[in-house]
Amino acid sequence: MPQRAATIVGGGIGGLAAAIALHRRGWRVEVLERATEFTELGAGISLWPNALHALEVLGLAGSVRALGAVEATGGVRDRRGRWLSRTDNAELARRFGHPLVVLHRADLLRTLTEALPAGSLRSGSEVSAVREDRRCLVVDHRRGESRPDLVVGADGLRSAVRxxxxxxxxxxxxxxxxxxxxxxxxxxxxxxxxxxTWGRGARLGYTA
Incomplete structure (x- = not known):
C-alpha cells in the first residue's frame, strides 16, 4: 500500500503538532509555512494538563517540561492586589496527571520542529490557492503545487485554506x-x- 501524504498549511504550534501525529502514524507529511523560517514571535505560554497530555501522546511531554517551569500557585487579583480567586496547581496535577507548565513559545516550537524530518519543513511556501482537480485537492504555493491525500488548514485567523x-x-x-x-x-x-490582575478596562498577567 503506498504511503499516504498530508499537507499541513501553517507552521505554528497546531500545524506542527498535527504533522508530528500524522508522521508517527506513518504518513508522509509536509508543512508549508509562509514565513522565511520556522520561528515564534510570541512571548510565554502556559500549558495546562490537557496540552501536556496531548504532548505525551506525541512523545514530547518530558522534553517540553524540561524546558519550562512548573507554576505552583496563581490566581486572579483585583486592581488593589487583593485575591479574587486562587488556583492550587498541585491539585491540578493530582487530579489530571500533569501540572501547569510555563515556557517560552519559541522553545515549544523548536521542540516540535525537531521532532519532524527536516525535509518536511518548507518555509517560504505561502499558499495562494486550494482547489479541486478530478476529486483531488491541489495546494498551490510559492514552491509549486502539492497533491496530497489530506490537507490540514492550520494557517490562523486569516486562513487561506478556509x-x-x-x-x-x-x-x-x-x-x-x-x-x-x-x-x-x-x-x-x-x-x-x-x-x-483585573482593573477597569484593562488586565495584566505575569508569571515567573
Missing amino acids: RALWPDAAGPRYAGYTAWRMVTEPLAEPPSEGAA
Whole structure:
C-alpha cells in the first residue's frame, strides 16, 4: 500500500503538532509555512494538563517540561492586589496527571520542529490557492503545487485554506482589545507565583 501524504498549511504550534501525529502514524507529511523560517514571535505560554497530555501522546511531554517551569500557585487579583480567586496547581496535577507548565513559545516550537524530518519543513511556501482537480485537492504555493491525500488548514485567523474552500465563512472581527506581550531579563527578586490582575478596562498577567 503506498504511503499516504498530508499537507499541513501553517507552521505554528497546531500545524506542527498535527504533522508530528500524522508522521508517527506513518504518513508522509509536509508543512508549508509562509514565513522565511520556522520561528515564534510570541512571548510565554502556559500549558495546562490537557496540552501536556496531548504532548505525551506525541512523545514530547518530558522534553517540553524540561524546558519550562512548573507554576505552583496563581490566581486572579483585583486592581488593589487583593485575591479574587486562587488556583492550587498541585491539585491540578493530582487530579489530571500533569501540572501547569510555563515556557517560552519559541522553545515549544523548536521542540516540535525537531521532532519532524527536516525535509518536511518548507518555509517560504505561502499558499495562494486550494482547489479541486478530478476529486483531488491541489495546494498551490510559492514552491509549486502539492497533491496530497489530506490537507490540514492550520494557517490562523486569516486562513487561506478556509478562504479557498469556504469563501462565505465569516473571518475575524476586531472586538476592541489590544494586547502587549513581553519577556523580561531575569529579575533579582522574581515573583513566587503567577497572577492576573483585573482593573477597569484593562488586565495584566505575569508569571515567573
